[in-house]
Amino acid sequence: MAAIFDVFLLEAILNGLLFGGVLALLALGLNLIFGVIDVVWICYAELIMLGMYTVYFLFTVYGLPLPVAFAVAILLVAGLGAALHWLVIRPVLASEPINQLLVTGGVLFFLQAAATVAFGIDFRNLGLSLPSLVVGEIFLPWSRILAAATALVAMLGVWLFLRRTFLGTAIRAISQDRQIMPLMGADPARLYLLTSAIGGGLAGLGACLLVLQYDVHPAIGLSFGPITFMVCVMGGLGNLVGGFLAAFVFAQFISVGGFFFHIEWGYVMAFVFFVGVMFMKPQGLFAASGR
Amino acid sequence: MDLAAPLAIAAAVALLPVLAPIGEYHLHLVILMLIWGFVYTSWSVMGRFGLVSLGHGAFMGIGAYGVTLLWNQLGLSPWLGAPIALAAAALFAVVIGWPCFRFRITGHYFALVTLAATEIVRLVIVALRDLTGGSLGMTPKTALTEGPVALWALQFAAKEVWLYIALTVWLAGVLIWRAVDRSMLRYALEAAGQDEDAAASIGVDVTRAKLGVTVLSAVMTATGGILYAQYQLYVAPETVAGIAISLQIVFAVIAGGMFVQLGPTVGAVFTLALTESLRVAIGHAIPSLDGLIYGLMLVLFIIYMPKGILGQALALVGRRPRPAVAPA
Structure with a gap:
């Protein structure tokens, strides 16, 4: 009895590790935006929701191959991230920080309601079921393993981008000193927009990984x-x-x-x-x- | 700040059923406006000092569920259950607030800590589904089988009774707001909002001042929760606790005007009128269209009219009784 108990506990721990990978990816996008622009997107998860819907519709309704659906979703959500920054964040950048937090809360309501209007409240899923990896008595769904692995690769990619490229260096610099960097020839407006698009793209990637495991619905x-x-x-x-x-x-x-x-x-x-x-x-x- | 406006409104609403019978539906709307107006006022008691809490759903949930659970499980009258629930809300406010203020968690961080607090309460309600009915919500056991008035159970069939109860509580809320506005506490908190060290150096006990206003706000909000539960005779985690309610509270206050006495009430009237008129105009043909417009308006409000409807109107008329102080 005790042995079986431990196996299930081990399975829970391993599943936790896999979930942690995805969670880390979601947090990375939000964190990047906060670090650079000093804004918390309360509506971040709603961008993920839209990405999940994109994959769902492209794959099940329009019959596109899954990788294409993923690519479109990532680009679309990246675009949404940039649009969010341009239309909503930019006008309140100079106002009190808490307004920047609250304004994205308004976007949260908007996107959630828009999804309900457009797609209804039904739970939808891709209708795919990937097999599980079975090791002894432990079952680990491949969808989770895949998600965690992709998340790790993506995070490594972002880290390399921030460390090794000129643009990445500029982004890190602007997050360290907002006043001085413009004097060095960096254009904060452009870097903010780029960061928002990257953050959105990470949300889009998160959406692709989550839609493999969870039903999508507006809430x-x-x-x-x-x-x-x-x-x-x-x-x-x-x-x-x-x-x-x-x-x-x-x-x-x-x-x-x-x-x-x-x-x-x-x-x-x-x-x-x-x-x-x-x-x-x-x-x-x-x-x-x-x- | 003037006392005339709230008293005039109260008198007009009080005479409503006598002078102009408006029917059950409209009466229901007025009652909801008063209850929510009170809850929003409760939030702005602390929110106006830059203490932007996204956790007021927690206090409302503790009030609503506390009283309903005590009544259903132990048969304890809401008259006795209310003080217990309010004490619980106050305790929760201290548990969350004291460390926040002691360690100077402000701004984004304060908002996110309170957001976690409201989620804790919502999840506990859902997790205790054997007691609370989980996400399906629960109904207080009815005491209205004997007659239309069950004073002991705080249940009334007649909407008129609720109108007067809600009106009394709302008026009390607005007067408390006014009392805080005229107190030393206000100056202490405004000073602390601008510079905590400077305020502390001239003898303001910043932690105590913030904690005081937070507990006051929490107890008021929990009262609103109790009122809402007893009036609707239904509570659910999504309608009295959780993030959605917390955000609804903050946004209605912003829409109405955070820094003026009747701003939160205007926010309640505005948001309910908007939701209901959209619902009547388009029916249920397009669900959530009201949410869509609501969200869009909030974004526009924060960008273009951060003072809110009443705040902006009063500024335009040019009778700002005192200079509005922006939170730090």
Whole structure:
């Protein structure tokens, strides 16, 4: 009896690791935007929702191959991210920070309602079921393994882009000093737009990975959104490595907590842990000391 | 700030059923406007000082579910359940608020911590589905089988009774807002909102001032939750707790005007009138069209009219009683 129990626990831990990979990807996009533009997109998960719908419609209704549907979704959501910045964030950049947070909350309502108007409240899925990887008594769905692996590759890509390319260096520089960088010839408006598009593209990629595992419906953003913010904040908003680690901590709470109790309790524990961490280290669990 | 306007509105609403019978439906709308107007006012008691909480769904949920659970499970009258639920809301406010203020969690961080708090409450409600009915919500056991008035159970069949209850509570809320507006607490909090160190250096106990206004706001919001549950005789996690409600509260206040006494009430009237007129105009043919327009208007409000409807109107008329102070 005890042995079987442990196998299921191990399965929960491994699933938590895989979930952590996807969560880390979601958090990365949000974190990048926060680090560079100093804005929290409350509607980030709604962009993911639109990406999931895009894949769903292109694949099941229009019969396009899945990779094409993925590519279109990523580009579309990247475009949406840029549009969001241009139309909504840019006009309030000079106003109080909290307005920037709230204005994207308005976008959240808008997108959620728009999805309901356009697609109805039905739960939709791709109708694909990938097999599971079976190791002994442990079942790991391939969709999750694939998602976690893709997320890791994408994160590595973003990291290399930020470290090795000229544009990436410019983005990192502007996040360090908003006043000085324009004097060095960098155009903040252009870099902000580019960062928003990258952030949107990461949301689009997240959508592709999530639509393999979950049904899409207009309110799905509310189930991923809060957890993504918590991951970013706990990692230290704008701290990409911290967000990466925090994602795995959170995913373990949800997966293992859900294993011992009910899935909601996993989330409750993760949120309580988050609040606790905020009180002990307000700048985030993995923030560098000083500032 | 003037006392005449809220009293005049209260008198007019009080005379409504006598002078101009408006029918059940419109009466229902007025009651909802008063209840939500009260909740929004409760939020702005602290929100106007830059303490932007996205967690007020938590307080509303604690009030609504606290009273309903005590009544259904233990048969405890809402008259006794209410103080318990309000105390629970106050305690929750202290548990979340004290560390936040002590460790100077402000702005984005405060908003996100309170957002987590509201999710904790919503998820606990859903997770305790054996007690609370989970996402399906729950109904307080009816006490109206004997007659139209069950005072002990705080249940009334007649909408007129609810009109007067909601009106009384709303008026109390607006007067509390006014009292805070005229108190030393306001100056302390405005000073702290601009520069915490400077405020502390001239003797403002910043943590205590913020905590005081937060507990006040939480208890008021929980009262709104109790009122809503007893009036609707139905509570669900999505309608009294959670992020959606928290955001609804913040946005209605922004739409109406955060820094003026009747701004939140105007926000309640405006948002309900908008939702209902859209619903009547297009029916259920296009679900969520109201949400679409609502979201769009919020974005436009924040970009082009951050003072809100009433704030902007008063500024245009040029009778701003006191200079509005922007939160830091």
